[in-house]
Amino acid sequence: MTAGSWTDRLDRARAAASAAGIDALLVSPGADLRYLTGYDAHPLERLTCLVLPAGNAAGEPFLVVPALEKPAAEASPAGSLGIGITGWDETDDPYALVAARLPRALTRVALDNRMWAEKALAFRAALPGAEQVLAGQVLYGLRARKTPEEAEALRRAGQAIDRVHSRMGEWLRPGRTEREVARDIADAIIAEGHVRVDFVIVGSGPNGASPHHEVSDRVVEAGDPVVVDIGGTTEEGYCSDSTRVYALGEPPEEFLRLYEVLLRAQRAQTDAVRPGLRAHELDAIGRDVITEAGYGPYFIHRTGHGIGLESHEEPYIVAGNQLPLEPGMAFSVEPGIYLPGRYGARIEDIVICAEDGGERLNRTGRELVVLP
Known part of the structure; x- marks a missing residue:
């Protein structure tokens, strides 16, 4: 600047x-x-x-x-x-x-x-x-209203964290602990263009049902769904944040049904972003899809948070927030479904509100990634 x-x-x-x-x-x-x-x-x-x-x-x-x-x-x-x-x-x-x-x-x-x-x-x-x-x-x-220069910095941050997600198959496999996987991910966050690791969440099996689980010494097992939520800060000072879900071989049938609902909800939300839509309305779009499918009590957090120089800042996409979205606002869209003691799932993209809709900054696929 x-x-x-x-x-x-x-x-x-x-x-x-x-x-x-x-x-x-x-x-x-x-x-x-x-x-x-x-x-x-x-x-x-x-x-x-x-x-x-x-x-x-x-x-x-x-x-x-x-x-x-x-x-x-x-x-x-x-x-x-x-x-x-x-x-x-x-x-x-x-x-x-x-x-x-x-x-x-x-x-x-x-x-x-x-x-x-x-x-x-x-x-x-x-x-x-x-x-x-x-x-x-x-x-x-x-x-909250990012300039074109700030938006470009967030795009570069999003591309950097996408490159880490695209390499997940290098580290995530049965027999390794969440902590071991997280160490490799943290190294990759730096290698792929960040100067600081802000967080690494690797929630395997039942640990995926805790949205902010981070990591443990649990050994990842075949068939486990695994929630991976990662982010860092680039040299420009702007943050990345993206969540994807992986499965180590074929997951349970019920998890596949749950994930299909979640994917439908997250896509509906990212597609709906536009100026004038209120934050609570965007939250409700995904929450209604999840509730209608019977999982409403298991979506236990807000839809998203703003992002920029901090990984969590205004605007917050949450029920009750009457704030209208404006061009330049950047925020996460991350609905989740969490079944205690069993497994969970969350899909997260960073989106910038533009004059004609929303721009999704994370471009890796949102479908469940099944690793061998």
Whole structure:
């Protein structure tokens, strides 16, 4: 990204904060700080904080960092944005430093949603006249609508994780433990284009009925259905996430019937994505298919989550969410059916809402993959 792109994000965040009646945004290390400045700061006990006064007439943005972290901040994209980077020494009070540079008449400040409690409370003490609110009401709306450049980064992440799924036959076979398979998958996630492994779920047989099982020392057996849910982060900072189901030889007949229902539901959902459709409506499309087939009580989680600089972010595709889908929104579509003590299945694709529908970023086949 160019410096102009980061500056545009800062300007849009300041304008959105002003429109929301917020006097300043206070952003600590995490995805919000990376989104606004490109600075991937370490989340330390020492305060690092981007201060964004709202509106163009309220003062200039500045970044407060521990003195020993100042060279790293200046070397990041934040160093080329023209914002002041102030280092503070070990004996300084960084919260008082921030308060002294903000207008005295502050009434509302917004803290990023992931700010540590000890830092939020320290800001409350340093700014006693200001109400504290969550910055997510401003920043999540900006982050949820991906730019064309962000969409392309997510496409590359999706292609990278697809390459891992396409190699599953190299590692997944009877006689190996879930943990052994997961180690090989993790190595492949890095080899195929990620810089970090975010998660590896290998749920074989009855373990597949636990959506977030991760791995165990269970030995994979012939006939087992196996849920493989994997994701990582690329060098560009964007995440991948995709789930496919494999079978080690022919699975039980009931599992095949269950899987056919699940595949029908997931296809109906991905085909339905379009601007204006509300998040809860998309959830209901797949849930209704699964419920009509008698498996409703076994679809026990939301349909999906947004994805970008974090593997889980806005928007959430869940019952009750009235948010209309908009072009640029990227999210997972991952219905599942889980029969406790027996087996489970989940199919997950990342989808971007476009002007004329939805674009599925994961292109590996969604049919059950039967491995020899």
